[in-house]
Amino acid sequence: MSKYQNTCDPMRLSRLWDHELEPDEAIRIREHVSSCPSCQKRYREHQLVSNVFRAGMDNVMSQIRFDSLENKIWERIRERQAPWQSSVRLFFSSRKFLIPVAAIAAMLFVFFSLTVRTPAPVVGPSALITSFTGDISSVMFLETPESHQTIIWFQETF
Amino acid sequence: MSKLNTDSWDDAKLLSLLRQGNEEAFRVLVQKYQARLFRTAYGITYNKEESAEIVQEVFLKVWENLHTFREESKLSTWLYRITVNLCLNWKRTWKRRFRQYHQPLENPDGSEIPELRNDEDHPESLLQQKEQEKMLWEKIGLLPEDARAILVLKECEGLSYEDIADLLKIKKGTVSSRLFYARQKLRDLLKDYFDEKEGA
Numbered sequence: 556m557s558k559y560q561n562t563c564d565p566m567r568l569s570r571l572w573d574h575e576l577e578p579d580e581a582i583r584i585r586e587h588v589s590s591c592p593s594c595q596k597r598y599r600e601h602q603l604v605s606n607v608f609r610a611g612m613d614n615v616m617s618q619i620r621f622d623s624l625e626n627k628i629w630e631r632i633r634e635r636q637a638p639w640q641s642s643v644r645l646f647f648s649s650r651k652f653l654i655p656v657a658a659i660a661a662m663l664f665v666f667f668s669l670t671v672r673t674p675a676p677v678v679g680p681s682a683l684i685t686s687f688t689g690d691i692s693s694v695m696f697l698e699t700p701e702s703h704q705t706i707i708w709f710q711e712t713f
Numbered sequence: 714m715s716k717l718n719t720d721s722w723d724d725a726k727l728l729s730l731l732r733q734g735n736e737e738a739f740r741v742l743v744q745k746y747q748a749r750l751f752r753t754a755y756g757i758t759y760n761k762e763e764s765a766e767i768v769q770e771v772f773l774k775v776w777e778n779l780h781t782f783r784e785e786s787k788l789s790t791w792l793y794r795i796t797v798n799l800c801l802n803w804k805r806t807w808k809r810r811f812r813q814y815h816q817p818l819e820n821p822d823g824s825e826i827p828e829l830r831n832d833e834d835h836p837e838s839l840l841q842q843k844e845q846e847k848m849l850w851e852k853i854g855l856l857p858e859d860a861r862a863i864l865v866l867k868e869c870e871g872l873s874y875e876d877i878a879d880l881l882k883i884k885k886g887t888v889s890s891r892l893f894y895a896r897q898k899l900r901d902l903l904k905d906y907f908d909e910k911e912g913a
Contacts, residue, residue, distance in 0.1 A: 569893045573867060575874050597900075600907055604899055605868050607849040612752055612869050615761070619751060624765055625743050628772045635773065 562587070563594055572601045716744065724788040731779055743772055746789070749870060750796045756865025757800040759854050767803065771795045786879050793870070794880045797862050845906065852902040860895035867892055 564584070570576050571584045588594045695708040722741045730738035750771055754764035774795055782791055853861065866872045866880070874888045881888070900907070 565897070566889070566893050569896055570889055573874070573892065575889065596907075600900060600903075601896060604849065604853070604896070604903075607846055608756075608853055608864070608868050611846070611850045611853075612756065612865075615755055616748060616752060619748075619761065619765075621744075621747055621751075624747055624751070624768060625740075627765070628743055628747075628769050631769055631773055632776055635777065 563591060565597060568594055568597055569601070572598065572605075728782075728784070728788055739776065742775070746792050747772075749789075750792060752869055753793060753796050753862075753865055754800050756869060757797065757858050757862045758803070763803065767796060767799045770799055787876075790876055790880045793866065793872070794882075797866075797880065801858060801862065848906065849903065852899065855902060856895055856898055860891065860898065863888065863891050864895045 564587075567576065567580070567584050568588070571581055571588075574581075576584060588598060689711045692710045694710075697706040697708060698704065699706070722738070722745070727738055727742055727745075731742065747768055750768050751764050754767045755761065758764050758767070771792065775792065782788075786794075853864075856864070863877060863881070866877050867874075872880070874885045877888045878885045883891075
């Protein structure tokens with residue numbers, strides 16, 4: 556008489572279901588199951604769960620478009636094959652690039668608007684003197700401090 | 714993409730050509746394994762979109778890291794290993810777990826829970842059967858992901874304990890006990906259903 560024959564052994568029953576017992580051990584467990592309602596019930600439970608799991612999985616699989624999945628795999632491989640272009644594209648399209656650029660532009664604008672002063676507008680001469688015709692008693696040459704315009708001041712004698 | 718005859722490509726030939734950077738060999742690899750890897754991923758994540766992303770990631774990793782594969786295990790085992798590891802470490806795992814525990818009455822990806830039969834039987838009994846199957850499917854979804862991983866590898870992929878042990882880098886005895894634990898847990902979750910079924 557085998558030591559397994561009259562003993563319920565759920566662990567071995569699980570291995571029997573998985574076809575993972577040695578042939579002689581499988582025969583002994585089968586003999587036990589054939590005369591044990593409790594093990595028969597457990598074995599039927601394994602069967603039911605297995606059937607539901609497989610059938611559910613088959614149903615899900617039938618809904619999947621593997622052609623499209625294969626195309627996606629190739630798309631991603633092509634992207635990886637051209638790492639330079641894709642990384643540049645990714646860099647420019649990402650927020651990592653846009654946010655710092657916007658921040659730097661804003662800072663530069665503020666900096667230049669505060670520090671760079673616009674030069675004073677150049678004012679044209681008030682009069683052009685082409686020649687002197689009379690007698691001049693005195694002449695003064697002046698220059699404006701910022702725009703460096705020359706002023707000629709003179710006094711005519713009549 | 715055109716369908717290739719993947720049957721004529723054994724893994725050794727495939728691997729040799731893949732190492733030479735042969736694109737057709739890679740297409741064969743994708744067509745040969747994408748469904749299996751998707752099924753494994755779906756068995757763990759219970760989410761179609763995530764599973765599709767994971768499968769894409771697996772093949773990208775293979776494309777980039779083929780030179781690191783040392784043939785200490787079968788090619789298929791290596792692929793399953795990457796898939797399972799990605800599923801268990803996926804960045805949105807916390808989200809998935811949140812959905813799993815807070816929306817147990819529908820599939821996590823919002824889709825219908827799969828209908829498992831055609832409307833050939835009596836409508837009333839069929840409806841009842843569908844309800845029961847939905848309930849069973851949901852209960853399987855309540856198992857921890859690592860338990861579901863081992864269950865899907867055995868039940869759906871039909872891998873041996875030895876292959877699963879190699880894949881998960883655990884002992885064969887641990888595979889056996891984890892499967893037993895997963896079934897025991899399911900049995901507890903479905904106790905009322907099983908008792909009712911036996912009593913009927």
